[in-house]
Amino acid sequence: MQGRPLIQTAIPKRRYRIGGYVATLLGEIESKDGRRYRYLLAFVPEGASEPVLYVCSESSPSAERATGAYRLSLISESLNEFLDCNDRWGEIEPFAEQGLRLGCQVLGLPEGAISRLL
Template sequence: MVNKPDIRTAVPKHRYQLGEFQVVVLGEVESGDAQDYRYIMAVVREGDPEPGVYLTCERLPAEQRSGGAYGMRLVMRDGAELLGQEDGWRDLHRFTEDGLAVLRKLLNLGDETPYRLM
Protein backbone atom coordinates (compact mmCIF):
# COMPACT_ATOMS: atom_id res chain seq x y z
CA MET A 1 0.00 0.00 0.00
CA VAL A 2 1.34 3.41 -0.99
CA ASN A 3 1.88 5.83 1.92
CA LYS A 4 0.78 3.26 4.51
CA PRO A 5 1.62 4.50 8.02
CA ASP A 6 4.73 2.78 9.37
CA ILE A 7 3.35 2.09 12.85
CA ARG A 8 6.00 0.95 15.31
CA THR A 9 3.90 1.21 18.47
CA ALA A 10 0.43 2.55 19.24
CA VAL A 11 -2.26 2.25 21.88
CA PRO A 12 -5.80 1.24 20.83
CA LYS A 13 -8.20 3.91 22.11
CA HIS A 14 -11.52 2.77 20.56
CA ARG A 15 -12.89 -0.05 18.42
CA TYR A 16 -16.04 0.11 16.32
CA GLN A 17 -18.03 -2.25 14.15
CA LEU A 18 -19.27 -0.45 11.04
CA GLY A 19 -21.17 -2.85 8.80
CA GLU A 20 -18.70 -5.50 7.65
CA PHE A 21 -15.74 -3.38 8.78
CA GLN A 22 -13.92 -3.13 12.07
CA VAL A 23 -12.43 0.28 12.85
CA VAL A 24 -9.64 0.71 15.38
CA VAL A 25 -8.61 4.17 16.56
CA LEU A 26 -4.98 4.28 17.66
CA GLY A 27 -3.30 6.94 19.78
CA GLU A 28 0.17 7.51 21.23
CA VAL A 29 1.54 6.53 17.83
CA GLU A 30 5.24 6.07 17.24
CA SER A 31 6.05 5.61 13.58
CA GLY A 32 9.04 4.97 11.40
CA ASP A 33 8.02 7.51 8.76
CA ALA A 34 8.21 11.29 8.60
CA GLN A 35 4.61 11.99 9.69
CA ASP A 36 3.74 13.20 13.19
CA TYR A 37 0.60 11.13 13.82
CA ARG A 38 -1.72 12.08 16.63
CA TYR A 39 -4.28 9.37 15.81
CA ILE A 40 -4.69 6.68 13.19
CA MET A 41 -7.98 5.04 12.26
CA ALA A 42 -7.34 1.61 10.71
CA VAL A 43 -10.20 0.00 8.79
CA VAL A 44 -10.27 -3.78 8.27
CA ARG A 45 -12.91 -5.62 6.23
CA GLU A 46 -14.05 -8.88 7.84
CA GLY A 47 -11.83 -11.68 6.58
CA ASP A 48 -8.94 -9.43 5.51
CA PRO A 49 -5.65 -9.87 7.38
CA GLU A 50 -4.73 -6.17 7.44
CA PRO A 51 -6.30 -2.72 7.01
CA GLY A 52 -7.28 -1.58 3.54
CA VAL A 53 -8.00 2.01 4.55
CA TYR A 54 -6.42 4.41 7.03
CA LEU A 55 -7.57 7.83 8.19
CA THR A 56 -4.82 9.70 9.97
CA CYS A 57 -4.71 12.80 12.12
CA GLU A 58 -1.31 14.38 11.51
CA ARG A 59 0.31 17.46 12.98
CA LEU A 60 1.10 19.52 9.92
CA PRO A 61 4.37 21.40 9.33
CA ALA A 62 4.17 25.10 10.23
CA GLU A 63 4.11 26.22 6.60
CA GLN A 64 0.99 24.10 5.90
CA ARG A 65 -1.17 25.23 8.84
CA SER A 66 -3.25 27.93 7.15
CA GLY A 67 -6.47 25.97 7.84
CA GLY A 68 -5.46 24.36 11.13
CA ALA A 69 -2.63 22.55 12.86
CA TYR A 70 -3.95 19.03 12.18
CA GLY A 71 -4.73 17.37 8.87
CA MET A 72 -6.94 14.38 8.17
CA ARG A 73 -5.39 12.15 5.51
CA LEU A 74 -7.13 9.30 3.72
CA VAL A 75 -4.73 6.47 2.81
CA MET A 76 -5.89 3.72 0.48
CA ARG A 77 -4.17 1.11 -1.66
CA ASP A 78 -3.85 3.43 -4.64
CA GLY A 79 -2.67 6.59 -2.86
CA ALA A 80 -3.33 9.20 -0.20
CA GLU A 81 -5.13 12.52 -0.02
CA LEU A 82 -5.31 15.27 2.59
CA LEU A 83 -9.05 15.74 3.22
CA GLY A 84 -8.87 18.87 5.34
CA GLN A 85 -7.33 20.77 8.20
CA GLU A 86 -8.82 21.42 11.62
CA ASP A 87 -7.42 22.40 15.01
CA GLY A 88 -10.26 20.46 16.66
CA TRP A 89 -8.94 17.10 15.44
CA ARG A 90 -6.37 17.17 18.23
CA ASP A 91 -9.31 15.95 20.36
CA LEU A 92 -9.84 12.17 20.16
CA HIS A 93 -13.64 12.40 20.30
CA ARG A 94 -13.80 15.01 17.52
CA PHE A 95 -11.40 13.13 15.24
CA THR A 96 -13.25 9.85 15.82
CA GLU A 97 -16.67 11.38 15.16
CA ASP A 98 -15.54 13.15 11.97
CA GLY A 99 -13.52 10.15 10.81
CA LEU A 100 -16.44 7.75 11.19
CA ALA A 101 -18.61 10.15 9.17
CA VAL A 102 -15.99 10.17 6.39
CA LEU A 103 -15.82 6.36 6.42
CA ARG A 104 -19.60 6.00 6.24
CA LYS A 105 -19.60 8.11 3.06
CA LEU A 106 -16.47 6.54 1.57
CA LEU A 107 -17.62 2.95 2.15
CA ASN A 108 -21.22 3.73 1.13
CA LEU A 109 -22.52 2.77 4.59
CA GLY A 110 -24.89 5.70 5.12
CA ASP A 111 -27.53 3.47 6.72
CA GLU A 112 -25.06 1.74 9.08
CA THR A 113 -24.51 2.90 12.65
CA PRO A 114 -21.03 2.48 14.10
CA TYR A 115 -21.18 0.33 17.26
CA ARG A 116 -18.51 0.97 19.81
CA LEU A 117 -16.83 -2.24 20.95
CA MET A 118 -14.13 -0.67 23.15
Protein backbone atom coordinates (compact mmCIF):
# COMPACT_ATOMS: atom_id res chain seq x y z
CA MET A 1 0.00 0.00 0.00
CA GLN A 2 1.60 3.21 -1.17
CA GLY A 3 1.67 6.04 1.37
CA ARG A 4 0.99 3.76 4.32
CA PRO A 5 2.31 4.94 7.70
CA LEU A 6 5.75 3.51 8.49
CA ILE A 7 5.21 2.89 12.19
CA GLN A 8 8.24 2.24 14.40
CA THR A 9 6.41 2.30 17.74
CA ALA A 10 2.86 3.08 18.82
CA ILE A 11 0.64 2.52 21.84
CA PRO A 12 -2.80 0.94 21.29
CA LYS A 13 -5.37 3.23 22.92
CA ARG A 14 -8.61 1.52 21.84
CA ARG A 15 -9.74 -1.50 19.87
CA TYR A 16 -13.06 -2.07 18.12
CA ARG A 17 -14.76 -4.94 16.27
CA ILE A 18 -16.84 -3.98 13.24
CA GLY A 19 -18.26 -6.86 11.26
CA GLY A 20 -15.31 -8.92 10.03
CA TYR A 21 -12.73 -6.24 10.95
CA VAL A 22 -10.79 -5.15 14.00
CA ALA A 23 -9.94 -1.45 14.20
CA THR A 24 -7.11 -0.35 16.48
CA LEU A 25 -6.67 3.27 17.48
CA LEU A 26 -2.98 4.02 18.00
CA GLY A 27 -1.37 6.96 19.81
CA GLU A 28 2.13 8.02 20.88
CA ILE A 29 3.33 7.14 17.39
CA GLU A 30 6.92 7.20 16.16
CA SER A 31 7.21 6.75 12.40
CA LYS A 32 9.97 6.35 9.84
CA ASP A 33 8.16 8.36 7.16
CA GLY A 34 8.83 11.82 8.63
CA ARG A 35 5.17 12.47 9.41
CA ARG A 36 4.03 13.47 12.91
CA TYR A 37 0.95 11.38 13.61
CA ARG A 38 -1.27 12.20 16.56
CA TYR A 39 -3.54 9.17 16.04
CA LEU A 40 -3.98 6.34 13.56
CA LEU A 41 -7.01 4.10 13.22
CA ALA A 42 -5.97 0.90 11.45
CA PHE A 43 -8.63 -1.45 10.03
CA VAL A 44 -7.49 -5.09 9.76
CA PRO A 45 -9.68 -7.91 8.41
CA GLU A 46 -10.06 -10.65 11.03
CA GLY A 47 -7.43 -13.31 10.44
CA ALA A 48 -5.14 -10.93 8.51
CA SER A 49 -1.99 -9.29 9.84
CA GLU A 50 -1.88 -6.05 7.83
CA PRO A 51 -4.34 -3.14 7.78
CA VAL A 52 -6.32 -2.48 4.61
CA LEU A 53 -7.28 1.05 5.65
CA TYR A 54 -5.80 3.80 7.82
CA VAL A 55 -7.56 6.90 9.06
CA CYS A 56 -4.82 9.35 10.10
CA SER A 57 -4.54 12.43 12.26
CA GLU A 58 -1.22 14.18 11.74
CA SER A 59 0.21 17.60 12.52
CA SER A 60 -0.65 20.15 9.87
CA PRO A 61 2.15 21.86 7.97
CA SER A 62 2.77 25.33 9.39
CA ALA A 63 1.23 26.97 6.29
CA GLU A 64 -2.12 25.24 7.09
CA ARG A 65 -2.20 25.76 10.86
CA ALA A 66 -4.56 28.74 10.60
CA THR A 67 -7.32 26.30 9.56
CA GLY A 68 -6.40 23.63 12.10
CA ALA A 69 -3.53 21.97 13.94
CA TYR A 70 -4.28 18.47 12.59
CA ARG A 71 -5.00 16.97 9.18
CA LEU A 72 -7.45 14.10 8.72
CA SER A 73 -6.69 11.69 5.88
CA LEU A 74 -7.51 8.22 4.52
CA ILE A 75 -4.96 5.75 3.18
CA SER A 76 -5.78 2.43 1.53
CA GLU A 77 -4.73 0.48 -1.54
CA SER A 78 -6.90 2.70 -3.74
CA LEU A 79 -7.05 5.92 -1.65
CA ASN A 80 -4.56 8.46 -0.36
CA GLU A 81 -6.81 11.37 0.36
CA PHE A 82 -6.63 14.46 2.59
CA LEU A 83 -10.10 15.20 3.99
CA ASP A 84 -10.00 18.03 6.52
CA CYS A 85 -7.84 20.27 8.67
CA ASN A 86 -9.14 21.01 12.19
CA ASP A 87 -7.96 21.23 15.80
CA ARG A 88 -10.47 18.56 16.89
CA TRP A 89 -8.59 15.76 15.07
CA GLY A 90 -5.99 16.10 17.85
CA GLU A 91 -8.56 14.96 20.43
CA ILE A 92 -9.20 11.24 20.85
CA GLU A 93 -13.04 11.29 21.05
CA PRO A 94 -13.78 13.31 17.90
CA PHE A 95 -11.04 11.50 15.98
CA ALA A 96 -12.28 8.03 17.03
CA GLU A 97 -15.89 8.88 16.18
CA GLN A 98 -15.06 10.31 12.74
CA GLY A 99 -12.44 7.63 12.00
CA LEU A 100 -14.91 4.82 12.71
CA ARG A 101 -17.59 6.51 10.61
CA LEU A 102 -15.18 6.96 7.67
CA GLY A 103 -13.85 3.41 7.96
CA CYS A 104 -17.36 1.99 7.91
CA GLN A 105 -18.26 4.06 4.83
CA VAL A 106 -15.13 3.10 2.89
CA LEU A 107 -15.31 -0.60 3.80
CA GLY A 108 -19.11 -0.87 3.47
CA LEU A 109 -19.62 -1.82 7.12
CA PRO A 110 -22.72 -1.03 9.20
CA GLU A 111 -21.98 1.64 11.82
CA GLY A 112 -24.41 -0.07 14.19
CA ALA A 113 -22.10 -3.10 14.32
CA ILE A 114 -19.26 -1.27 16.13
CA SER A 115 -18.34 -2.76 19.49
CA ARG A 116 -15.49 -1.46 21.63
CA LEU A 117 -13.11 -4.15 22.85
CA LEU A 118 -10.46 -2.07 24.65
